[in-house]
Amino acid sequence: MKRKVLVTGAAGFLGTRAVAKLAQDYDVYTLARSTDARLPGAIKVLLCDLKDKETLVTLEPLKEMETIVHLASHVPEGFSTTDDLGTLLANNLTGTRNLLDCLSSLKYVCLASTIEVYGRPERVPVREGDSCRPITPYGLSKLFQEIYTDYYCTQNEVALTILRFATIYGQGEKYARAIPNFIKAVLSDRPVQIAGEGNVMRDYVYIDDAVEGIEAALRKRKEGRFNVTGGHPISMKELARLVADLCGKKLKVERRPSGPNSFDNYLSPRNAAKALGFVAKTPLKEGLKREIEYFRHTT
Structure with missing residues (x-):
């Protein structure tokens, strides 16, 4: 019998690829605000907005979930220092808190984060232990999301892997980057x-490699923060x-x-290679x- 996994953000650029791949080895459930034709038929869709806690608590399958891949995120268009922090926090922090409060059987979380939590780095390539000083509301909201999820998992003895992605690219991306x-x-x-x-200088990670980073996290279940990058x-x-x-x-x-x-601003891939066995396979030229x-x- 396949193990169950809950994936949020399954209708997004990364999410659609991730659930299609994970469905080969897992019994995949997802939370979505509406049905999406791009989702594989085998995926079990639970209709709900993460900000709607009253509905979340009524979803019985959530109470049985031991593993979650949390990809859902409000991402603004391009680079901005003026995006509404309240909207970002409502989606990226409050939504996360609501979800975690409903997962009474939870044992493992894989959280998707971003290079933007680092802000302007003191050195490159950026390593996971380097300072986080976001310079955008989005980066700040994702750092708050990391901190709260870490707090929750520590308090409830839940294992946590945080994946800090470089800019993900590939066919089907929606954002103007x-x-x-x-x-x-x-x-x-x-x-x-x-x-x-x-x-x-920037670095990028191809969409299929980003999905492999998630799969590597689920296989190893190593606790900590890991950069996911193409490394070039x-x-x-x-x-x-x-x-x-x-x-x-x-x-x-x-x-x-x-x-x-x-x-x-670019990331060191060494920690993910050592701890997760993850090394991006797609050369930039091929992905382009x-x-x-x-x-x-x-x-």
């Missing part, structure tokens, strides 16, 4: 917008050149002023090829 922005601009023969000289940082100008080359197009660049996030083909057929 560097990689999809670059691809769409190049394919449309428009200039790629680059801040400053484009020397800022690249500058913005190099990324733009690579996208243009793979599209077979001439690169056009439009410079814009550097913003508050114009600093190097797949996403470019996706945009060629959808735009």
Whole structure:
């Protein structure tokens, strides 16, 4: 008999891929605000908003769940320092608290977090023990979510793995970030917008590797915080050149002023490799090829 696992955020970019893969080995339940045609038929969908605790407490399957993969998160568009912190906290913190309060049989949590909890790093690559000083409301809300989940799990003797993802990319991503922005601009023969000289270094993790990071966490169940990254940082100008080359197009660049996030920020993969056995398999070039083909057929 397959073990049960509850996955939140299953309708999201990462969630749809994760539940499809996990359904091969687990009996997957998910919480969702509405049904979604992208979810595999084998998934058992529990309709509820995490902010609605009155409904959550009536869902009997939650009382039997021993394992949860918590992916649900309110993610703002792009980089912003002005997003409504109240909305972010209601979704990313209060929703988490409501959910955990309903899981009376819980033994293990895998929580998806983000590179944004680190803020402006003191050094790169960033290691899990480095300071967390978020510079965005989203990063702050995710750090609060980490802290509360850690508190809850400590108080209730529940094992906790926190995965801090680098920017996840791949076919189907919804948010207006560097990689999809670059691809769409190049394919449309428009200039790629680059801040400053484009020397800022970032790293990325391909969607299938991100899912493998979750699977590795479920296999090992190691407690702690782990960076999940492709492990190959690249500058913005190099990324733009690579996208243009793979599209077979001439690169056009439009410079814009550097913003508050114009600093190097990329993660060390060593701890996840050692403790979880996770090493990203998809080279950036290969992942970009797949996403470019996706945009060629959808735009």
